[in-house]
Amino acid sequence: MQLIHEAEVQRQHPRLRIPVSVELKGERYEASNISVSGLGLPPEAGPLVRGARHDLVLRIPFNDFEMSLPIKAEVKHGGGETLGPGLCFTDVTRRQQSFLQYVVNGYLSGQMIRAGDVFDVAARDAFVPSRPDGAAKAGGGAKARFKKVVGLTLLTIVGLSCFVFVGTSIAERTFVTEAAGTLSSRHSVVVRAPLAGLVRSLLVAPGTDVTEDTVLAVIESELGAVRLVQSPCNCVLATTYIADGEYVNVNQALVGMTPDSAAQVVVAQLPLEAARHVKPGDDAFVDFLDGRQSVAGTVERVKAASIDPNSYGGRSFNTPALARIEVSLSEDLPVSEIGQPVALRISSISRTINAATALLKE
Structure with missing residues (x-):
């Protein structure tokens, strides 16, 4: 056996000089070289027409028997005076390919090939599904690109939602004061x-x-x-x-x-520590317990809460100091609703933005 190395052209499969006979058009020739994908014939087998297809019979001798393998081949070059024709195997079945690979590996490794080994190779199916092509996997088809775009879009929406949620939570904790109040009248x-x-x-x-x-x-x-x-x-x-x-x-x-004819206001009481963030002119939003749409308003007064004259001794020393918040509403409500409990949200965002804008202008 002799391994042929070609520096000019790198083949996918190595060509080997092994004793293989080839029957072509009723004539028998000794193959000059053979590989898993094709073989070379001696110059006397040619010339052959390039691109023509032929039915071949490979006869591979072993120690105590000879194996015949029918196979189809296509002429890649027709040959000349010193170079014989070169043929490439076509329409190779999985069992033929498995057998050729086994023979080539056996000759390369010097393994003794027996008849039982040949039958075992011919009977088994050692193929596995091919891996996806790297370029096809990277590019993908239209369906893959669509899935990728949808996935990125969903990821972006989730990220933006988390950002908005965190930003809103921080803004509410920093600039929004909540309190329970009552719809009243001055x-x-x-x-x-x-x-x-x-x-x-x-x-x-x-x-x-x-x-x-x-x-x-x-x-x-x-x-x-x-x-x-x-x-x-x-x-x-x-x-x-x-x-x-x-x-x-x-x-x-x-x-x-x-x-x-009395105008309505919302009156709420807050601890002085919480009320120090509230200033006259802050935006306010009044929410009703019956679920109706919120009503906008404006903080008009922030002052200390008066002592209830009906209480026994007024406020005790253990009761925290309170501030009275009065909010005027942007729309008139029925007088019959005076006395109803409401939820009050006071926002200082507008005041903070206006102060920052004025500071930048200076």
Whole structure:
């Protein structure tokens, strides 16, 4: 055996000089060289027409037997006076390719090939699925590119959503103050108890329009005296501070009345530590418990909360100091809703941006 090395042309498979006979057109020739993909014939076998296809029979001798392998081949070069024709195997089946590879490897390694080994190679299927081409895998088809674009788009959307969520959370923690408040009016009138006793009847519910001298409640003193509590104006009963059967003291607040033309404000109380971030002119948003659309407003006043005259001794020393926040609304609401609890969100973002813009201009 002799290994032929060609420096000018690097072949995919090495050509070997092994004793193989080739039957071509009824004639038998000794192959000058053979590989897994083709063979060379001696000059006397030519010339052959380039591109022509022929049916060959390879006869490969072993120690105690000879193996015949029918195979098809195509002429790659027709040959000449000193160089014989070169043929490339075509339409090679998987079993033919497996057998040729086994024979070539056996001759390269010097392995003794027996008849049982040949039958075993011919019977088995040692092929595995081919790996995808690197260029095709890198480029991909239209479907692969579409999946890639969709994946990148989804990843970008998720990234932007996380960025917006984190940014919004930081902004809300830094520039937004939340509080619970009540829809009220600056022109409200508090009707108080004219004497101490039990409230026998509370005749008017919150949200009711009443005229002057309308009876609001009936109070019976301990001595049996009965007093009627009447409305001092043509108003809307905004809220009640007592219930039927409750004992009240003299001058204790019974109900709150609001004139029909009174403007509404939202009143909330915050600890002074939280209220120091709130300034008049800040934007505010009022959310209602019934889920209706939020109403915009503006912070008008920030001042210390007054002591409730109806409490016993006012605020104790253990109670934290509070600030009273008043917010005017951008639209009028029904007076009947005065006294309703609301959620208040106060934002200082606009004030901060305006201050930063003014600082940059300077």
